[in-house]
Amino acid sequence: MGALSHIRVLDLSRVLAGPWCSQNLADLGAEVIKVERPGVGDDTRHWGPPFVKDAQGQDTAESTYFVCINRNKRSITVNLSKPEGQEIIRQLVLESDVLIENYKVDDLAKYGLDYASLRQIKPNLIYCSITGFGQTGPYAHRPGYDYIVQGMGGFMSVTGEADGFPGGSPQKAGVAIADLFTGMYASSAILAAVIHRDRTGEGQMIDMALLDTQVAMMANVASAYLSTNEVPRRWGNTSPIVVPYQTFPTSDGWMIVAVGNDSQFRHFVKVGGEDHLADNPRFSENPLRVQHRTELVPLLEAMTRKKTKAQWISLLDEHGVPCGPINNMKEVFANEQVQARKLAISVPHDTAGTMKLVASPIRMSATPTEIRTAPPTLGQHTDEILREYLKLDSSAIEALHKHGVV
Structure with missing residues (x-):
């Protein structure tokens, strides 16, 4: 019951x-x-x-x-x-x-x-x-x-x-x-x-x-305005205070990379074969990366396009860099975690015979x-x-x- x-x-x-x-x-x-x-x-x-x-x-x-x-x-x-x-x-x-x-x-x-x-x-x-x-x-x-x-x-x-x-x-x-x-x-x-x-x-x-x-x-966005009287603005898929913390193109789709510290940034560019970016004085620390994002991001996008989404996710997971795919719905329901949680279900229906639904x-x-x-x-x-x-x-x-x- x-x-x-x-x-x-x-x-x-x-x-x-x-x-x-x-x-x-x-x-x-x-x-x-x-x-x-x-x-x-x-x-x-x-x-x-x-x-x-x-x-x-x-x-x-x-x-x-x-x-x-x-x-x-x-x-x-x-x-x-x-x-x-x-x-x-x-x-x-x-x-x-x-x-x-x-x-x-x-x-x-x-x-x-x-x-x-x-x-x-x-x-x-x-x-x-x-x-x-x-x-x-x-x-x-x-x-x-x-x-x-x-x-x-x-x-x-x-x-x-x-x-x-x-x-x-x-x-x-x-x-x-x-x-x-x-x-x-x-x-x-x-x-x-x-x-x-x-x-x-x-x-x-x-x-x-x-x-x-x-x-x-609107949660923290509304709270920020009520506390400061500063009007929040759009940042798309990027962060105003952390770089790189955004979506990136791969050779076959998109992924999310959420670099939270300088060590993760070094691992990110090392995996991509661009170690020198971590040593560049304009990009070595997060405040500098935020300051120079318009120079850095195109370089990172060129790097991420060289591998597939699956290759990037596997390599970045291995090196402890927070990341994730941007799945279409076919990829969502093919995902092993989604399947393990049994989020797609089938029920009998009078006219359809069998109807597929999303589980609670x-x-x-x-x-x-x-x-x-x-x-x-x-x-x-x-x-x-x-x-x-x-x-x-x-x-x-x-x-x-x-x-x-x-």
Whole structure:
């Protein structure tokens, strides 16, 4: 039994931050009921290509985006614009511990599905709302998108090549980090709220905002500004205070070299057959290398291009120089450590046959995470949920389908 096997989550969220949160809870054992729009479903079901392929190599209707954030869930389709659909949600709330939603501020109030309304029928409900800018403030009613928030929250101001270098400009992350971190913070908040409820019997509202999360995760960068009033700037893949501490090209790809002291620098250039660089008075000590980086780095790049990535990693590891590859995803899943940790898993799926997913990174000795079911097809569990929790018979369920309620 998972650590959260006693918890039921009603998930009205779509796209990334909310589903990422509920998937974390599901991996830990919670039962998650995913509520989707009839006939359409979560927006990310249609975000492709790429789509998951079946055993014959043909595309299924399952987008790779959707499946990465919706395993271990059951899907029910409910039309929230209909009073009968709203009543289904209220009945499911009575059977649930947690509700997660990411509608615009006040959108659910018109259906009587906001926290103020639902707490009247379930006082101990834990209600987690995820929005771009939170429930208060002048931006509360603005739609929030990860890309915009990465810019507004300062992340892009310190990400990308420095001004004056080729390609120097602000850069977003390769994945939606504001969404993902908000989902992780929301998971933690919900777990804290569950503990509080178990101790006191009191439910509560959780107000999560992408912008709040993005500013908070700036960590030492934000702290440095608040302490000094100096605006941090972009340094790309280099360090402002250590050289060489950056990416380098090899004959067949890229690697990272993180030289932390003068001895490591000497080993680095010796392995590359350029011992003289360590004896050069402009490069012999780190402060000098920082001062003369524009002269030194091109010489090091010419050196690193003479060997393959694998050759460099092996030689530098042998000589104690911190280094690592920059792997593409094929190389990631071929890596022996990734394979040893079993980060790629396969689960049976109704349309794909077998679906490959990334395992949860959470490792617990007593209550391990478990991938119990593949991401659901749209409305896959509608009828069984209506029977199980609302005690409806076949004729009542058929009527709901006929009238477009589910």
